[in-house]
Amino acid sequence: MRPTVRAVALLLLGGLLSGCLSAYVGPAPDESSVVTAPPSPAPSSSSTPFTGTVTIRDFAFDPADFTVHPGAVITVRNTGTVTHTLTAQDPTTFDTGPIAPGGTASFIAPSRPGTYPYLCGYHHFMRGLLTVA
Numbered sequence: 001m002r003p004t005v006r007a008v009a010l011l012l013l014g015g016l017l018s019g020c021l022s023a024y025v026g027p028a029p030d031e032s033s034v035v036t037a038p039p040s041p042a043p044s045s046s047s048t049p050f051t052g053t054v055t056i057r058d059f060a061f062d063p064a065d066f067t068v069h070p071g072a073v074i075t076v077r078n079t080g081t082v083t084h085t086l087t088a089q090d091p092t093t094f095d096t097g098p099i100a101p102g103g104t105a106s107f108i109a110p111s112r113p114g115t116y117p118y119l120c121g122y123h124h125f126m127r128g129l130l131t132v133a
């Protein structure tokens, strides 16, 4: 099996059908997606709007990754059965402290734009990413 031969064949086919030989360079699962798929708008900029509340369900943050404005107040609700925290990787940045089951805590987002990884102080596999923008 020579992948380069197949890639060239796909390139030629894509060029014939679309009239644009230069755009397509990578392999594709099938020809139909190569020809007609329009470029979809980037979903990264504004995905799910953040409501200001992070809910801890069992052993996960929901949402885990979210974006807030500088200095925003973020509420964390623990619906799990054990105590959790929401603590920045650098705990001096933000830290809810222990939140008992059924409890709620708030913290202030950093004033400096950037990305702030956080975790649970008790369960380090519980992770998320706070973005200030």
Ligand SMILES: [Cu+2]
Binding pocket: 059, 083, 084, 085, 120, 121, 122, 123, 126
């Ligand atoms: Cu936890």
